[in-house]
Amino acid sequence: MGKIDPTSPVPKYFQLREILLDLIEDAELPVDAPIPSERELCQRFGLSRMTVRQAVDHLVTEGRLYRVPGKGTFVARPKIEMPLRLVSFTEDMRARGLEPGARDLDRRTTPANAHLARIFDVPPGTGVHVIERLRTADGEPMAVERSHIPVTVAPGLPDSPLSDASLYDVLETRFGIIFDAGEQTIEAGIADVADARLLDLARGSAVLLLQRRSFMNGTCVELAVSTYRADRYQLHSALEIPR
Ligand code: GLP
Structure with missing residues (x-):
């Protein structure tokens, strides 16, 4: 699994977005599977909640993830x-x-x-x-x-x-x-x-x-x-x- 590079000029939320996209594209996170919770992502990648939320929000806006209120965030089907x-x-x-x-x-x-x-x-x-x-x-x-x-x-x-x-x-x-x-x-x-x-x-x-x-x-x-x-x-x- 990818890692966040703190020395990279690429914003951290964008690096996390790419890591999640790789997991989706390699089907490690298959369609309709829940993604790890915000807390898990923060811990796993050493990121703040705000950065994790920004990455996930981007993927939701792009249609790669979808949210179910009260349940979590899931992998969307490819368009x-x-x-x-x-x-x-x-x-x-x-x-x-x-x-x-x-x-x-x-x-x-x-x-x-x-x-x-x-x-x-x-x-x-x-x-x-x-x-x-x-x-x-x-x-x-x-x-x-x-x-x-x-x-x-x-x-x-x-x-x-x-x-x-x-x-x-x-x-x-x-x-x-x-x-x-x-x-x-x-x-x-x-x-x-x-x-x-x-x-x-x-x-x-x-x-x-x-x-x-x-x-x-x-x-x-x-x-x-x-x-x-x-x-x-x-x-x-x-x-x-x-x-
Ligand atoms: C596409 C076209 C329509 C067309 C339809 C016919 O969706 N955009 O212009 O009417 O195909 O589809 P079908 O032959 O499956 O009814």
Whole structure:
């Protein structure tokens, strides 16, 4: 196990943070295991309570640890990397060995307003299906997805059973829609009351707001406006070298 180096210019709380991170990454402190108490950490590393608390607070803020009031501090699960490829939620979860799920929240067909009409390149007033689902991984809520699909491309879509089925599979098998391009915007946000409740989050929790447009033959066929749990997802991307 690492040691605190009192001669190092690196602040002691940061050194303890690194030691705890190593223990988590080497699975010496596995997921959901309690970390040693503040008192034990103070004794083991010869640190003040304030320094230990600062290190633990940092790891809680970073989502690496979580606190259960009255019980202690535990190791959090690693976050899921947000896919930056045009994959469905179902495919993505399966690739990670998690069981994908969907709970139907609402299905309606509304006339396209000017904004949707522009996105889908249809006359305003054209019907657009809105399918709202709570997406789960191994039964845990991960995201609220609101998919918008013009009636013209998938007329009877709302009749398809979608809870626990893949929307992309239904679009492909029933309507011959195979996406060949996509674009996505991801922004930080705060969960509104309804989404916080669905996602099992405290009111005001941070979330990631996604907007995905998926295309076939140059035409936008799906606009998905989704709220993802920021405590379960992170973004990772390779960086290109500027030339
Ligand atoms: C991802 C996308 C959504 C898309 C969904 C389809 O989550 N962000 O735009 O609607 O996948 O997933 P599935 O085919 O599992 O229903």
